[in-house]
Amino acid sequence: GAVVSQHPSWVICKSGTSVKIECRSLDFQATTMFWYRQFPKQSLMLMATSNEGSKATYEQGVEKDKFLINHASLTLSTLTVTSAHPEDSSFYICSAQRSRDSPLHFGNGTRLTVT
Amino acid sequence: GQQVMQIPQYQHVQEGEDFTTYCNSSTTLSNIQWYKQRPGGHPVFLIQLVKSGEVKKQKRLTFQFGEAKKNSSLHITATQTTDVGTYFCAETPGGGKLIFGQGTELSVKP
DSSP states (O other), X not given: OOSEEEXXXXXXXXXXXXXXXXXXXXXXXXXXXXXXEEOTTSOEEEEEEEETTSOOEEOTTOOTTTEEEEEEETTEEXXXXXXXXXXXXXXXXXXXXXXXXXXXXXXOOXXXXXX | OOSEEEEOSEEEEETTOOEXXXXXXXXXXXXXXXXXXXXXXXXXXEEEEOSTTOEEEETTEEEEEOTTSSEEEEEESSOOGGGOEEEEEEEEEETTEEEEOOOEXXXXXX
């Protein structure tokens, strides 16, 4: 069964509004979670590393003030897309791993459409 | 940017034909992982290769890691329609994060 739960599965919002996406590890504690973005027919691009109890680490070119990440507990990380614009429309996927060297488990993803 | 280059980008095969996707890196990799993403779905872990020259099999899937640990391949024998999806290699540059190759989209014509 799923070990990482992501919510919502899809969301449509108006330009200028903010959207929050939740990612939960269901049966293990994850001190680190990762957020990816995937445009149609493209690869998964790492956006940021979410660290429990500390600031997220953002990849080059990702605006930290636009993509707010909060990792408040060992089982929950949230990504908030602030002041969303149509170009932010994408598939956002979170992932977590049971231990440092274990493979990543991905959530089902959130398809964001900004109108 | 991407650390591993993956080819081909697309592969269309007739059911029963074989399929191979390749990943290449300019630097030595500590390990390489392979994932499959079905259309509309999320990536699912297939395997991790760690040792130089390692070969692992999962039914019709054969995974190889080059001797120099700079390249890897995934080969599917006698493809089936259930093999449809995008196959990604991914490397771990450090810090626990995973960097994906561009992926190879496989379509299988019945």
